[in-house]
Amino acid sequence: MKVSLFATCLVDQVAPQVGVATVRLLRHLGCRVTFPPGQVCCGQPAYNTGYPNAARAAARPLLDAFDGARYVVAPSGSCVAMIRHHFPDLFAEDLTLRRRARELVDRTYELTEFIVTVLGVTDVGARFPHRVAFHPSCHGSRLLGVRHEPLALLREVRGLELVPLERPGDCCGFGGTFSVKLPEISAAMVDEKAEDVEASGATHLVGIDLGCLLNIAGRLEQRGSSIRVLHLAELLAEGLEGGE
């Protein structure tokens, strides 16, 4: 199966190891992965701050980069939610662009959603003998409805003990530019999340969105915690080495 990877700007620039893990995971599952270089960002930082025109300009290259792709897969619930829910409106004024935006919407999947619902796989063959807490990112779970897929994948990982968080559904306080516009509220929120993660007894925190993970990881580190934060793709890819 041929998959076009939308790495997302955060993974590309800040956490390339998540992109590498995603490629390895998808290849392990029998996919042929391509990375169209004409991609950067879904435009969400501008869109959520109230700048749809800037967002449109930022997102426009994606329509070309993924033109004709059968499956577009991104390791981010938030970016996929942006494409799925807002691209048709964002490109509504130009009929050709709108049609292309809708085509992209129909073919774009969040990584765990793609593995579980398209590939029909829940056991990727990984082993990860650690206590792991899962942070269900808001955009992935609420806006995209990707709630059970990450858990279905985690449950099949050999040796992994999934531990619950006190307030699993609560936002970590990232919110894109929110974290810079109202830094004190954002800090209070991420502090509570970090407390909950520490209290869970987990040695690892895993999630499907890099924004949230960088936020929680940064706070945990500043609190002196040794809990390792990683993307689900990284966990599964690392687990493949120990699982086979």
Added chain:
Amino acid sequence: MSRAANDTLAGRSARALGNAFLRKAVRFTAERLSQAKTDSTDALGQWEAWRDRGRQVRQHVVQHLDYYLEEFAQNVEAHGQKVHFASDAREAGDIVLRIIAEKEARLVAKSKSMVSEEVGVNARLAEHGIECLETDLGEWIIQLAHEPPSHLIIPAIHKTRDQVQQLFEKEGGERLTNDTATLAGYARRRLRERFARAEVGMTGCNFAIAETGSVVIFTNEGNGRMVTTLPQTHIVMMGMERILPTLADLPLMADLLPRSATGQKITTYVNVVTGARRQGELDGPRELHVVILDNGRSRQLADPLFRELLHCIRCGACLNVCPVYRHVGGHAYGSVYSGPIGAVVTPLLAPHDPAAAELANASTLCGACFDACPVKIPLHDLLLRLRTRNVALYHPPLGERVGIRLFAAAAAWPRLFSLLSRLVRRVLLRLGPRGERLLARLPGVSTWARHRSLPVLQARSFRDQWKDLQD
């Protein structure tokens, strides 16, 4: 309205965040309420279908609001009672004052009503030497504290029992203890002394039934029933969107509202008030006045971007699940309405006030409010639309505008983006620790880094690693 320099969302939030008592009290009650809601809707079953039905009914009403308002008004008048339309807060106050002056009343007993808070009726009456006594326990507490409500349905959510004890001791000059029974008993005794003396009773309205001209009030404390039966005159104040077509629509709302608000299957009291006292009846008011308030609602009705806001049934479920609300409480919003619904309602009530407009930023757009809403209002989308409108109406800070433009320009040219990112990365890496310090000083990044460690700068971006990864 002029505001102090630190009377901003950030300033008010900072004060709230520094108040450990407030944060503990708000967090405790909000979490208790949202858990009770989940338990109650799970017990009911098929909650998504209930929400869909609720949304359909509210959408239908709002689409045909002109028709149903007319029908409601005619039916109230058919019972021999009066309907008054108020276009704004000032007019609503004028109408109430006129009715009170006619009765030569000095004391008004009021049950909880957010819309009367919206128009500031207590302050208006006080200007004319008329006392308006809040008879809902929570409302009375904040009236004694001279504060606005900090929650839609739990107005004194931010108060601890010790603070309530102090307020009550100051009010009556007697020593009390801080246990619930003593405090509630004191309030009951003090309020009852005065119910009997009030010449006018004022209530809000949860739902107005067009078909019958009835006003429906959900309460838990029984004060609503005292207010609607003891005084000779009953004034109802309602937002013009409170309408339901028929009594047959009420059971649905009687499931959606209390379960979402407090997790109750139904509130302790459900009053359906149809007209005033009839011949041969022993109690009830002699006159009923219904004041129907617009105050910007017509403007929302005419705006397809924000019309859905009128679907709101004011249950407060969105406040209880909102992590922003839970950390800063209601007063940080600087408005009668707080939480996610307040962050949308307030700017629309005051469309030219930049201080109200900034409330659209008081959200991470996490969508918890949408999930909790019993009539499925996409509050996160409405907040986003407000942000877009704010950028067009007001001048955002220069740094923000430049930052967003730079970001958009970089993303719009992927080849240039690749080159620039490689260049910047190379320079930063060459500078070593100095590069990291430089990065940490960038606007935005420095704010972020105040509370978090920055991720380690990777030697190569993913796009630069890709050629090594290719099959």
